[in-house]
Amino acid sequence: MDLQRFVAIDFETADNEADSACSVGLVRVEAGQIVDEMVRLIKPPRDRMLFTHIHGLTLRDVATAPSFSELWPELQNFSRGIEDFVAHNAPFDRKVLHACCLAAGYRVPSNPFHCTVQIARRVFGIYPTKLSNVCQVLGIELNHHEALSDARASARIVLLAQKKLAENLD
Numbered sequence: 327m328d329l330q331r332f333v334a335i336d337f338e339t340a341d342n343e344a345d346s347a348c349s350v351g352l353v354r355v356e357a358g359q360i361v362d363e364m365v366r367l368i369k370p371p372r373d374r375m376l377f378t379h380i381h382g383l384t385l386r387d388v389a390t391a392p393s394f395s396e397l398w399p400e401l402q403n404f405s406r407g408i409e410d411f412v413a414h415n416a417p418f419d420r421k422v423l424h425a426c427c428l429a430a431g432y433r434v435p436s437n438p439f440h441c442t443v444q445i446a447r448r449v450f451g452i453y454p455t456k457l458s459n460v461c462q463v464l465g466i467e468l469n470h471h472e473a474l475s476d477a478r479a480s481a482r483i484v485l486l487a488q489k490k491l492a493e494n495l496d
Contacts, residue, residue: 351473
């Protein structure tokens, strides 16, 4: 696993539809170091917030936030030049990113996604692999379901896994 330049990404969603992002956290990693972070609220495409009980966000919180379409140029600029995306339960975040891009009329990024659920299992033998479990075992601080905290935790899981794998080679 040789991830040199990647962005760890985490979406929170408003409803059951994949295009309903209401928050995104991104953490940029270059050469084994976190070099930048951002978190943004997103106004979802529908006026319903089904998951407030999970992430704490309400329609009032996102009422004046930009739509994904308005936010995409900033997200794209943040991710410029990266090779990979990383996420905990990557299929979910990849699906949200792709659905939001398609709904907004943007080309879907072709960068590969790597899943820290799989990395935690393969490198550390951690089960169960909910983000909170992995962070507890690895000693990573987490404010679960806050997009930036979740993205930061995913980045740190990768960095710790790379460190462990490098130590095993020595």
